[in-house]
Amino acid sequence: xxxxxxxxxxxxxxxxxxxxxxxxxxxxxxxxxxxxxxxxxxxxxxxxxxxxxxxxxxxxxxxxxxxxxxxxxxxxxxxxxxxxxxxxxxxxxxxxxxxxxxxxxxxxxxxxxxxxxxxxxxxxxxxxxxxxxxxxxxxxxxxxxxxxxxxxxxxxxxxxxxxxxxxxxxxxxxxxxxxxxxxxxxxxxxxxxxxxxxxxxxxxxxxxxxxxxxxxxxxxxxxxxxxxxxxxxxxxxxxxxxxxxxxxxxxxxxxxxxxxxxxxxxxxxxxxxxxxxxxxxxxxxxxxxxxxxxxxxxxxxxxxxxxxxxxxxxxxxxxxxxxxxxxxxxxxxxxxxxxxxxxxxxxxxxxxxxxxxxxxxxxxxxxxxxxxxxxxxx
Numbered sequence: 001x002x003x004x005x006x007x008x009x010x011x012x013x014x015x016x017x018x019x020x021x022x023x024x025x026x027x028x029x030x031x032x033x034x035x036x037x038x039x040x041x042x043x044x045x046x047x048x049x050x051x052x053x054x055x056x057x058x059x060x061x062x063x064x065x066x067x068x069x070x071x072x073x074x075x076x077x078x079x080x081x082x083x084x085x086x087x088x089x090x091x092x093x094x095x096x097x098x099x100x101x102x103x104x105x106x107x108x109x110x111x112x113x114x115x116x117x118x119x120x121x122x123x124x125x126x127x128x129x130x131x132x133x134x135x136x137x138x139x140x141x142x143x144x145x146x147x148x149x150x151x152x153x154x155x156x157x158x159x160x161x162x163x164x165x166x167x168x169x170x171x172x173x174x175x176x177x178x179x180x181x182x183x184x185x186x187x188x189x190x191x192x193x194x195x196x197x198x199x200x201x202x203x204x205x206x207x208x209x210x211x212x213x214x215x216x217x218x219x220x221x222x223x224x225x226x227x228x229x230x231x232x233x234x235x236x237x238x239x240x241x242x243x244x245x246x247x248x249x250x251x252x253x254x255x256x257x258x259x260x261x262x263x264x265x266x267x268x269x270x271x272x273x274x275x276x277x278x279x280x281x282x283x284x285x286x287x288x289x290x291x292x293x294x295x296x297x298x299x300x301x302x303x304x305x306x307x308x309x310x311x312x313x314x315x316x317x318x319x320x321x322x323x324x325x326x327x328x329x330x331x332x333x334x335x336x337x338x339x340x341x342x343x344x345x346x347x348x349x350x351x352x353x354x355x356x357x358x359x360x361x362x363x364x365x366x367x368x369x370x371x372x373x374x375x376x377x378x
């Protein structure tokens with residue numbers, strides 16, 4: 001435990017035409033250039049990738065999931081191993097979410113009250129109870145640099161009454177999480193809920209700001225709503241968020257979504273999308289999505305994306321990767337995952353560079369223009 005470490009976040013540049021900003025976030029395990037995309041290592045691994053490979057493709061921070069790690073192998077075992085960094089051999093910064101989203105979206109919830117949520121494990125059906133205090137204890141055992149409070153997220157179709165109740169519960173749980181949190185070598189962020197209701201978003205923001213956190217996450221979006229509504233919701237309150245604290249949009253990973261949110265002033269992102277679609281044969285490129293399973297790629301001896309400098313694109317063809325998929329070879333999943341993560345991480349890195357040069361809007365517009373054009377960006 002690094003008791004004396006002083007976290008720091010500083011905005012170093014702002015785009016003149018949008019809300020986009022570039023920053024630097026210092027943590028006990030290294031500095032992070034923002035905006036940043038965090039690959040998702042739900043169960044202490046980013047699927048098919050080694051930590052060394054993640055470093056090679058430019059990952060600066062990855063995300064672990066408190067819910068899954070609590071269920072298996074157990075947070076106390078990970079603590080005995082020296083924490084999640086040591087357990088998974090990842091020397092750079094880590095963020096863990098509290099498991100609230102997984103509890104409410106994956107598990108059969110037995111009961112939820114202002115005191116706690118009872119749920120059944122998706123592994124063996126066993127009954128478990130999570131309180132805000134337990135969520136913090138689990139994450140303190142995991143030892144990530146940034147941790148999240150237990151919150152109550154809802155789906156897109158939730159009623160205004162349900163959203164109002166969830167906002168109240170999220171605020172109460174955030175206060176309890178802050179009081180329970182003891183490790184000084186971790187930053188505990190607050191989470192803003194409120195669904196798609198602007199007034200409730202503002203109410204949640206005010207309440208979480210009153211408690212006070214060193215960073216703020218935007219939860220409850222990318223849950224089925226139209227993308228335009230997600231942008232409108234963010235825009236309705238992000239201007240009232242502190243300018244000197246990092247802003248984290250949870251669960252968003254499509255390149256166009258990332259660029260729009262960066263333009264609104266978001267600093268941090270995570271999503272399993274790049275790895276999940278890779279396992280289904282989908283690759284992201286500057287010219288749009290490529291479903292490499294399609295027969296049209298059977299004789300294409302060119303890279304997934306001719307403009308990409310990742311290991312996959314420098315060494316393997318569409319035809320070869322399609323063959324691997326058809327033959328059910330594991331290498332296909334590794335090569336597609338490598339490419340998609342490299343692509344997503346570097347879209348955000350390029351966005352940051354454009355902010356530093358005050359050219360973010362030009363960069364965003366050029367990316368949008370090439371999506372679906374069928375031609376790589378030269």
